Amino acid sequence: MSRSRQRVLRVAGTLVVIAILGFVVLPALVVTLAAFNDKAILAFPPQAWSWRWFAKALAYADFHSGFGNGLIVTGWASSIALLVGGAFAFALDRYAFALKRTIEAILLSSLIIPHFTIGLGFLILAAQIGMARGFPVVVVCHVVLVLPFVLKSVYVSLRNLDRRFELAAAGLGASPGRVLLTVTLPLLLPGLAGGWLLAAILSFNEFTASLFVTAQRTQTLPVAMYNYVREYADPSLAALSVIYIAATAALLIVANAYLGLGKLLNVEPHR
Amino acid sequence: MSSLTAERPPHPASLAVEATDGEGIAVSLRGITKTFGEVHALKDATLSVRRGELMTLLGPSGCGKSTLLNLIAGFLAADQGELEIDGRRVNDTPPYKREIGMVFQNYALFPHMSAADNVGYGLRMRRLAKQEVARRVADALALVRLSGIEDRRPHQLSGGQQQRVALARALVISPRVLLLDEPLSALDRSLRASMQVEIKEIQRQLGVTTLFVTHDQSEALSLSDRIAVMFDGQIRQIGSPADIYRRPSDRFVASFVGDVNVLRARLGSVDAKTATIRLGAQSVSVATGPLAGSKPDDPADLFVRPEQLRLSGAGEPAAVQGTVATHIYQGGHVDLYVLAPAALGGRLLVRSSEPDAITRWPVGADVGVWVSGADALAFPPQEQKP
Numbered sequence: 001m002s003r004s005r006q007r008v009l010r011v012a013g014t015l016v017v018i019a020i021l022g023f024v025v026l027p028a029l030v031v032t033l034a035a036f037n038d039k040a041i042l043a044f045p046p047q048a049w050s051w052r053w054f055a056k057a058l059a060y061a062d063f064h065s066g067f068g069n070g071l072i073v074t075g076w077a078s079s080i081a082l083l084v085g086g087a088f089a090f091a092l093d094r095y096a097f098a099l100k101r102t103i104e105a106i107l108l109s110s111l112i113i114p115h116f117t118i119g120l121g122f123l124i125l126a127a128q129i130g131m132a133r134g135f136p137v138v139v140v141c142h143v144v145l146v147l148p149f150v151l152k153s154v155y156v157s158l159r160n161l162d163r164r165f166e167l168a169a170a171g172l173g174a175s176p177g178r179v180l181l182t183v184t185l186p187l188l189l190p191g192l193a194g195g196w197l198l199a200a201i202l203s204f205n206e207f208t209a210s211l212f213v214t215a216q217r218t219q220t221l222p223v224a225m226y227n228y229v230r231e232y233a234d235p236s237l238a239a240l241s242v243i244y245i246a247a248t249a250a251l252l253i254v255a256n257a258y259l260g261l262g263k264l265l266n267v268e269p270h271r
Numbered sequence: 272m273s274s275l276t277a278e279r280p281p282h283p284a285s286l287a288v289e290a291t292d293g294e295g296i297a298v299s300l301r302g303i304t305k306t307f308g309e310v311h312a313l314k315d316a317t318l319s320v321r322r323g324e325l326m327t328l329l330g331p332s333g334c335g336k337s338t339l340l341n342l343i344a345g346f347l348a349a350d351q352g353e354l355e356i357d358g359r360r361v362n363d364t365p366p367y368k369r370e371i372g373m374v375f376q377n378y379a380l381f382p383h384m385s386a387a388d389n390v391g392y393g394l395r396m397r398r399l400a401k402q403e404v405a406r407r408v409a410d411a412l413a414l415v416r417l418s419g420i421e422d423r424r425p426h427q428l429s430g431g432q433q434q435r436v437a438l439a440r441a442l443v444i445s446p447r448v449l450l451l452d453e454p455l456s457a458l459d460r461s462l463r464a465s466m467q468v469e470i471k472e473i474q475r476q477l478g479v480t481t482l483f484v485t486h487d488q489s490e491a492l493s494l495s496d497r498i499a500v501m502f503d504g505q506i507r508q509i510g511s512p513a514d515i516y517r518r519p520s521d522r523f524v525a526s527f528v529g530d531v532n533v534l535r536a537r538l539g540s541v542d543a544k545t546a547t548i549r550l551g552a553q554s555v556s557v558a559t560g561p562l563a564g565s566k567p568d569d570p571a572d573l574f575v576r577p578e579q580l581r582l583s584g585a586g587e588p589a590a591v592q593g594t595v596a597t598h599i600y601q602g603g604h605v606d607l608y609v610l611a612p613a614a615l616g617g618r619l620l621v622r623s624s625e626p627d628a629i630t631r632w633p634v635g636a637d638v639g640v641w642v643s644g645a646d647a648l649a650f651p652p653q654e655q656k657p
Contacts, residue, residue, distance in 0.1 A: 164379040167346050170366040171373045172393035172444060179367075182392075186383045 028245060035238035042233055053239035063240060066224030070204050072135060073220055077142035078150070078199035082192060084143065085150030092151075093158040108148045118144060119209030126213065133215035141213045145206060146199035153198060157191025197255070296358070297322040297480035298343060298448055303352035305338055312338040314504040316352070320448070320482060321497075325474050327483040329491040330501035331527070336484045339501070340450050343482065345369050357447055367396075372441030372479075373450040377457065378433045380425035386436045387412070387421035393444035411439040414473060431462050438470070442477065449474070449481040455490065467494055488528045492516065500524045516576075521561065522650045525574045530622075532580065533615035534573040534591065535652070541567055548573050548649055550613075552588035555642050557649040564651075571649045572615065577606065577622035579644040582632055589639025593619060595632050605629055609640060 030044050035053060037046035057063060085107075091097070092104055110118060119141060126137040161184070169183045170176070185192075207222040214223050229237050298320040305313040313335045320326050328336035341347040342354065345366030354362050361369055372393075380389050387408050394404040412418050415435035425433055434454060441449055451470070455463045471494055474481050485491055491498050492512045499509045500523075508520040519525035526533070539547035539554055546562055548555045548571060555573060562571060583589050593611030596618060605628040609619045619640060625631070632638055 162377075162379065164375050164377065165381060167344075167366070168373065168375060168379040168381070168440075169392065169396075170346075171344055171369075171371055172440065173367050173370070173396040174392075175367050178396060183381060187381075 028241075031238045031241045032245070035235050035242045037235045037238075040234040042235055042238060053235040054243065056234075057236040057240040057243065060228070060236065062219070062224045062228065063221065066219055066221035069135075069214075069218055070220040070222075073138050073142055073210075073218075074200050074203040076135075076139045077203045078146060078196050080139070081143045081146045081150045081199050082154075082196045085147050085195065086154045086192060089151050089154035089158055093155060107151055110144050111148045115145065115206070115208035116212065119212030122209070123212045133213065133218065135218055138210065138213050138218055138220070141209055142203045142206060145209060146202050149202060150195040150199050153195030154188070154191055157188050157194075160191075161187055295322045296320070297356065298482070299353075299355040299358075300339070300343075301353045303339070303342060303349045303354065305335075305342060305347065305350055311504050313342075313349075316504075316506050318499055318506055318509065320480055322480050323478045324496040325471065325481040325483060325494060326497045326499060327485055327491040327495040328499050328501055329485055329488060329528070331486055334501040335504040336486075336501050337452055340373075340452055340482060340484050343448065344371050344373050344450055370444065370447045371450060372444060372446030372448070374434075374437045374441050374452065374454045376453045378425075378437040378454075380433055380436055380440070382425055385422050385424060386417070386428065386432075389425070389436055390440045390443055392440065397444070407443055408439075411443040412436075414442070415439045415469075430458050431466065434458065434466060438473070442473070442479065446479065449479045451481065451483045453484055453486070455485075456487075463490075470494070492528070498528075500527065502527070517646050519574075519648065522572070522574070522653060525648060525650070530577050530620055532575045532577065532619045534575065534613055534619075535615060536571055536573050536613075536649075538562070538565055538567050538569050538571050538649075541565060546571075546649065548647075550590040550642065551592070553590035553642060555590070555647050556645075557647050561648065561650045570652045572652050573642070574648045574650065575642050576646065577620040578604075578624075579642060579646060580619065580621040581641040581643050582607070582609075582621060582623065582628075583639040583641060585637035585639065587639050590642050591619070591640040593638055593640055595634050595636045595638055598629050598634065600629065607632060609638060611640065 033046060034042055034044050036049045036051070037043060038048035038050035038052070039046070088103075088107055092100065122137055122141045123133075125131075126133060131137055165183050165187060166179050169179045174182060204220075205222060206220070207226065210220050210223050211226065214220060219227070225237055225240065296319045298318075300316055300318045303313055303316040304311075316335070316339060318339075328339060330336045338347060342349050343356070345361070345364060349362060353360060356369060356371075380386075381392065384392070390411050391404045391408045394407055399407075408421075409418070412421065415438050417432060417435045417439065420428065420432060420436075425436070428436065434457075437454070454470075455466050458466060467490060470483075483491075483494060485494075492515075495512055497509060497511055498515045500507045500515060502523050508515060508524045510518070515524065515528050519528060525531055534550060536548045536550045539549045541547075541559060541562065544559055545556050546559045546565070548557055550573065557573070565571065585592070591611045591613045593609035593614075595607055596610045597608040599606040599608075604622050604624045607621045607623060607628065609621055610617060611619045621640065623632075
């Protein structure tokens with residue numbers, strides 16, 4: 001291959017990579033710039049600059065309650081999913097039982113069932129049994145949605161867990177319960193925390209199913225944002241998005257500094 | 272030191288003396304069989320480990336030695352057979368009630384605990400008082416000469432240090448039996464040699480009954496009071512290192528433990544105790560035992576250790592004629608490889624401690640080979656490799 005051709009290929013390759021990276025960050029970039037538009041329209045690029053939409057977004061009552069509701073739903077849903085998913089992951093990893101494959105398939109089914117189907121299903125069900133559209137139905141719906149992710153995350157950490165640690169503990173006189181408490185759970189902590197974090201992010205961002213199962217009193221932040229954009233087209237939403245991105249980035253930086261994010265998300269091999 | 276052995280009065284100085292069955296047998300296996308699906312990991316294994324002895328289970332990988340160790344620890348259950356520890360049947364006793372100290376091949380130190388917490392784990396599980404745990408942990412770390420690293424995590428320790436922590440963790444609970452699963456295989460050669468000495472000294476000092484699994488025959492020969500040689504799920508021979516080396520019970524043991532030359536020959540005379548093997552100008556007498564059923568003039572394979580072979584000049588009468596192919600200078604001795612058609616594999620290993628062996632028998636020289644010494648053994652020929 002000639003030298004010039006090699007050079008062309010290298011330049012072209014670099015451009016493709018830059019283009020891909022550009023497309024990945026482009027939406028966030030556009031929204032960020034639009035958030036600083038002084039005009040009350042979502043336009044790009046802005047003509048004049050202002051912080052006022054940030055103030056408005058932060059002061060908007062529905063966003064406040066949506067944020068609070070989101071935290072409630074996310075906290076309950078990801079914690080319950082961690083408990084249920086963790087227990088199932090443990091059972092799937094350690095025991096042989098009838099219908100193992102079927103049960104696993106059912107637990108993972110919400111990956112392929114559209115979210116609106118699940119939301120609609122819970123809506124009908126809640127109405128049928130006379131359950132008001134309160135938090136329980138939202139939480140249960142979110143548990144179903146995030147369960148596969150928690151299950152997989154815990155299952156993978158269980159698979160990676162060297163069973164000899166547990167054997168060593170048993171040999172040293174630890175009963176099965178104490179092996180679980182003193183060795184298995186502490187060693188699984190990164191996987192459990194990673195699973196919980198993943199579930200929490202998914203639950204907090206979930207929109208489609210939440211649209212069906214939330215009411216005015218229980219609407220989560222994405223639903224509140226949707227309702228807002230149906231009525232107003234000012235850059236408040238863009239400003240909120242910027243706050244969202246900044247807050248998430250800050251959270252991840254803190255998590256990385258204190259917990260080691262790689263370990264938490266199980267992408268680094270831990271010894 | 273004292274606290275390691277003090278758990279079981281009235282003889283705190285040694286674990287070896289407090290026999291409960293009066294026979295001095297710490298571990299007894301009778302007719303143990305274990306299969307994994309279609310694979311017979313252990314076939315009718317019977318073994319007694321004497322109290323206070325260091326026994327190695329020696330064999331190639333897949334021979335069942337680790338399975339045997341895991342059965343004794345209680346991590347696996349036997350399909351058939353009886354397993355006793357200190358005279359008590361433990362087939363159905365869960366591992367956490369067996370009071371066994373195990374050192375794993377990769378040490379299995381708990382990564383989320385400091386070295387001291389690792390060592391103290393078994394004591395905490397026994398709900399000992401905090402000060403008692405601290406005192407015994409300090410003693411155990413001193414025993415393995417590791418004081419001062421208490422607060423380090425396993426990943427901050429060198430391989431040799433991890434090894435010592437694992438050993439201390441297993442010993443601190445004053446186990447009935449210490450099980451070591453290829454504990455030195457991850458260490459480099461020089462460290463391995465010094466750890467061998469150290470393990471042996473600690474084992475002597477505490478008098479703890481020890482089962483040591485290894486595939487390294489030189490490790491087994493240098494460490495053990497007795498060796499159990501295993502192959503293909505069966506225990507082929509149990510004996511002292513010298514027994515195993517000098518009087519192997521079959522072809523497999525003879526070729527697995529130590530270097531050996533195999534010479535194809537024919538039997539001369541056979542009587543009840545000794546047989547003679549005709550080999551060139553020499554007639555070698557061997558024990559009849561392994562040749563039971565053979566008649567004069569039957570083929571037989573003569574097993575000779577490299578140090579039992581002597582060289583002589585070409586043309587002189589000898590057992591085998593050959594040509595020197597390679598010298599390997601080993602300091603204390605020289606290993607000479609001699610091409611000889613009569614040998615299985617076409618060459619012989621001759622170990623000479625003569626200082627001038629290299630100059631006396633240069634590469635390419637035609638030589639005669641003699642069998643000397645009384646320990647030659649013969650087995651019936653076998654088509655497959657032993």
